[in-house]
Amino acid sequence: MSATGEDRLARAALSRIFEPGDLRVSRLVDELGPGTVYDALRGERDLEGVLTDVAGRLVEVDPARELAQAARLGVRFVVPGDAEWPRQLDGLAGAAPLQERGGLPLGLWVRGPLRLDTLDRSVAVVGSRSATTYGAGVAAEVAAVTAREGFTVVSGAAFGIDQAAHRGAVAAGGTSVAVLACGADRVYPAAHRGMIEHLAAEGAVLSETPPGGAPTRLRFLSRNRIIAALTRGTVVVEAAVRSGALNTANWATRLNRSVMGVPGPVTSAPSQGVHQLIRTNVATLVTSGADVLEMLGGAGEHLVEEPRAAERPRDRLSTRHQQVLDAVPSERAAGTDSIARAAGIGLREVRSALDALERRGLVHRVEEGWRLAALAHT
Amino acid sequence: MSATGEDRLARAALSRIFEPGDLRVSRLVDELGPGTVYDALRGERDLEGVLTDVAGRLVEVDPARELAQAARLGVRFVVPGDAEWPRQLDGLAGAAPLQERGGLPLGLWVRGPLRLDTLDRSVAVVGSRSATTYGAGVAAEVAAVTAREGFTVVSGAAFGIDQAAHRGAVAAGGTSVAVLACGADRVYPAAHRGMIEHLAAEGAVLSETPPGGAPTRLRFLSRNRIIAALTRGTVVVEAAVRSGALNTANWATRLNRSVMGVPGPVTSAPSQGVHQLIRTNVATLVTSGADVLEMLGGAGEHLVEEPRAAERPRDRLSTRHQQVLDAVPSERAAGTDSIARAAGIGLREVRSALDALERRGLVHRVEEGWRLAALAHT
Numbered sequence: 237m238s239a240t241g242e243d244r245l246a247r248a249a250l251s252r253i254f255e256p257g258d259l260r261v262s263r264l265v266d267e268l269g270p271g272t273v274y275d276a277l278r279g280e281r282d283l284e285g286v287l288t289d290v291a292g293r294l295v296e297v298d299p300a301r302e303l304a305q306a307a308r309l310g311v312r313f314v315v316p317g318d319a320e321w322p323r324q325l326d327g328l329a330g331a332a333p334l335q336e337r338g339g340l341p342l343g344l345w346v347r348g349p350l351r352l353d354t355l356d357r358s359v360a361v362v363g364s365r366s367a368t369t370y371g372a373g374v375a376a377e378v379a380a381v382t383a384r385e386g387f388t389v390v391s392g393a394a395f396g397i398d399q400a401a402h403r404g405a406v407a408a409g410g411t412s413v414a415v416l417a418c419g420a421d422r423v424y425p426a427a428h429r430g431m432i433e434h435l436a437a438e439g440a441v442l443s444e445t446p447p448g449g450a451p452t453r454l455r456f457l458s459r460n461r462i463i464a465a466l467t468r469g470t471v472v473v474e475a476a477v478r479s480g481a482l483n484t485a486n487w488a489t490r491l492n493r494s495v496m497g498v499p500g501p502v503t504s505a506p507s508q509g510v511h512q513l514i515r516t517n518v519a520t521l522v523t524s525g526a527d528v529l530e531m532l533g534g535a536g537e538h539l540v541e542e543p544r545a546a547e548r549p550r551d552r553l554s555t556r557h558q559q560v561l562d563a564v565p566s567e568r569a570a571g572t573d574s575i576a577r578a579a580g581i582g583l584r585e586v587r588s589a590l591d592a593l594e595r596r597g598l599v600h601r602v603e604e605g606w607r608l609a610a611l612a613h614t
Numbered sequence: 615m616s617a618t619g620e621d622r623l624a625r626a627a628l629s630r631i632f633e634p635g636d637l638r639v640s641r642l643v644d645e646l647g648p649g650t651v652y653d654a655l656r657g658e659r660d661l662e663g664v665l666t667d668v669a670g671r672l673v674e675v676d677p678a679r680e681l682a683q684a685a686r687l688g689v690r691f692v693v694p695g696d697a698e699w700p701r702q703l704d705g706l707a708g709a710a711p712l713q714e715r716g717g718l719p720l721g722l723w724v725r726g727p728l729r730l731d732t733l734d735r736s737v738a739v740v741g742s743r744s745a746t747t748y749g750a751g752v753a754a755e756v757a758a759v760t761a762r763e764g765f766t767v768v769s770g771a772a773f774g775i776d777q778a779a780h781r782g783a784v785a786a787g788g789t790s791v792a793v794l795a796c797g798a799d800r801v802y803p804a805a806h807r808g809m810i811e812h813l814a815a816e817g818a819v820l821s822e823t824p825p826g827g828a829p830t831r832l833r834f835l836s837r838n839r840i841i842a843a844l845t846r847g848t849v850v851v852e853a854a855v856r857s858g859a860l861n862t863a864n865w866a867t868r869l870n871r872s873v874m875g876v877p878g879p880v881t882s883a884p885s886q887g888v889h890q891l892i893r894t895n896v897a898t899l900v901t902s903g904a905d906v907l908e909m910l911g912g913a914g915e916h917l918v919e920e921p922r923a924a925e926r927p928r929d930r931l932s933t934r935h936q937q938v939l940d941a942v943p944s945e946r947a948a949g950t951d952s953i954a955r956a957a958g959i960g961l962r963e964v965r966s967a968l969d970a971l972e973r974r975g976l977v978h979r980v981e982e983g984w985r986l987a988a989l990a991h992t
Contacts, residue, residue: 452940499877502901523880562830
């Protein structure tokens, strides 16, 4: 199944002219269809009185050439209606805007072999560019553990947490996807050329911005909603109070995805934003990839065994027996009378308790009365 | 106002014989009154068939002598009915037991000038004996900030978080109270003699266990419910998976008190228990004394100002103006046409946006068009 050629051309042309997350165009396309919007704007017909300014430029765009050029760069344009279209994005059409951005993307420009319709089993791991080694370590662990369970890891391509997440997923032999604010043919930051090319070769690098586009501030904001919408849940590993990762978390909430936060020292600035998310119940606290799997998995698919300390012999005792055991001195032997007094329990009950404790190997009968066995000290 | 002398003697005698948190005796006293229970047991009458064993020992106890001896040690016995009785403890009578312990205490043995009825404005700060320097630092900060606002800090007397909490409160000139598992006349651990004596001189040291009593495991468990019940809320700073502090947190939940948890690195074992409390919504995440005050304070008494990054000049711009600003190259000047193309916005709108940006000092008009001003880089 595939969108009509006409729809694809209209979307490609509009994508070249309008900024990602422009609510005006996504609403019009939603209502009228891409072809009608494209034709009307090319005819310089005023749609809702807001788009006249830009309409003139549309006639200069040759969408067929755009698509051919993209193809030469290894970039395909995936649009709603294509079999490859990741249907989970459709929730964006109805979601309330955030910072005046939002809406369903016109399409996604994709480089890499991964088919986007396999992304229904995916998790976003995002966070601060100025991550600590602690944060980077946890991000890599979360990505590795979820990737090993077949989740595709989705992130940006920035320094810090994004990079650590891809590194963790790739090292675990998993699949990783970078969603860029610039064109999918471009490399930003330049230092991440190796990583981005690896993802394009093995997974996917994708963007709402057409090839050649520069990474602007607003494109980063719009990009965050794609990361949130593509995935089942977003894990924020470290995020200072002003962080794009918090914007992604807000989008995930808006789209009814799981939002998870990894805590850190309260003295660490890059953890402040995450603590705020947890404190205000936007995010659930997670401490590991296993916790994340539990949140993402369907009914009981990944139930985390809460860490429990090893059981000690005395844990299996009744309260009364514990009370008697506590009353046996640790350094010397004591008579039954003296144990009963120390325990504040009657003699008869203490006698039967001591017998039971002896059977469990916790006390020894000695000449002077009773002694703690070695086992009772564990 | 004061409990009758008879009641006090009966409670003192029963307190000498029964372990703290013994549900059988607290229920009987609740139903029949301390005098009736005491008389019945001394008369070796079987009450519910469970107390016969211990009744014989009751005749050996001389409660008047117990109280006189305690007084010589500087210890008074505060019981329900006394003006000094901390009424918030009464919630313990109806609370479900935990690990078979519970109930209203028979009374509290107290050493120190602080009147217990002033403890309605108090907070528990508890945690691991094997605290990290990070945890100890946060505990001291939380205790200092809350103590400065007139909250009495309540904790145990153990190494680690307990010690750090008292230290923080005392250093801030506040009041601090230690609830012990041993008799209030005793010092445990011995290394904390200086601290415990200081609290007894300036605040209070108290226990459900009568003077001379040893600190047993079950007494620690019973003691935790007193810490939780005395205070408006319990802050758990560091607590491994098996930690008495978690038991205190459970009691606080049971008694409808606030439970708060301070997060830490997920790689730190002493934070694991706290993360579990937060993750399962037993505790609310707090990061500072200010957060704790917000949780404890009445309606808006202490509203925390969420940390916010400093506002930058571009933050006040509309999205369209930001979009135009983003399209001005950072390294060179550009013409209005080229900026409009880069922004994907019509010429007319870009012209008026550039004028507005110039008025705000974010761009300069130069011969070749427009340049970013220094302010736009902040």
